[in-house]
Amino acid sequence: MKPGDKIAIISPSYFTPMENVSRSAEVLRSWGYEPVVGPNVGKVNLRYYAGTPEERQEDFLWALRDGSIKAILFSRGGYGAIHLIDRLPLEEFSANPKWLIGFSDITTFHQMAAKAGIMSIHGTMCSFMAPAEGKDISSTVLRDILSGVLPRYELPAGEFSREGKACGKLMGGNFCTLAATIGSSACALDQDGIILFLEDDGETFHNLDRLINMFIHYGVLDRCKGVILGDFTDCKDDLGYGSVPEMFNAYLKDYPIPVFCGFPAGHGKVNLPLILGAETSLEVRDGKATIEFKGID
Helix, strand or coil: CCCCCEEEEECCCECCCHHHHHHHHHHHHHCCCEEEECCCCCCCECCCECCCHHHHHHHHHHHHHCCCEEEEEECCCCCCHHHHHHHCCHHHHHHCCCEEEECHHHHHHHHHHHHCCCCEEECCCHHHHHHHCCCCHHHHHHHHHHCCCCCEEEEECCCCCECEEEEEEEEEEEHHHHHHCCCCCCCCCCCCCEEEEEEEECCEHHHHHHHHHHHHHHCCHHHEEEEEEEEEECCECCCCCCCHHHHHHHHHCCCCCCEEECCCCCCCCCCCCEEECCEEEEEEECCEEEEEEECCC
């Protein structure tokens, strides 16, 4: 992106206070971009949604179709993106490629972008950027990516990581949201040669176990060349595994692929951006893990 480029702020899921939108707009302006806010941002429907499905669809299509807008920053996640799967034709993503920035419920839109062959950024949003005034590492690395400076992550590999090296297209996001797209037109997990990233918040272990088995039955793990586990915050161990990585290890040990446990992304204090849909290399060796993004001009 270039100085002066427009970044739209829209709310396709739950609403966030307009103060967060305004403060995030100031952050974008300080980075040299021109923030533009969706016409329906600020509306509330059924206590939590950021407007009706029609209003949220209208703002999304406006942001996609406006050629002067080069990126879309989502205000927050929550729930509601699934309402828009059949309201946003995949052709709109491929015809109007631009960065989509967000996480959690926004995973639905990352899947749609990937299905359309478009890369997107799993990263911070207004509800997190505003309180930190854009000075946290989650925001500053995002700023660097937008300006064309790609990160190379080299981090400690947590317990239950497994050594190896793989290259593939990075896919994933919030585990529950991702699972809900299976069988829909938005699902991009039917592709071979993927590196799968997963994170979640507030789930019980038995529900995560159900989702792992769902992915196995759908063949997702058979198509994986590597797995990256992010933060699983406030997840209740009602099965006795001890940790989420330990539970995943019970299943992933049957797959000869590298596994990186503990990448700081998701609902924790640090949410390092990942470029979904990008050709990505993952190497886990000697207690460290390295992630690099390839082929991005």
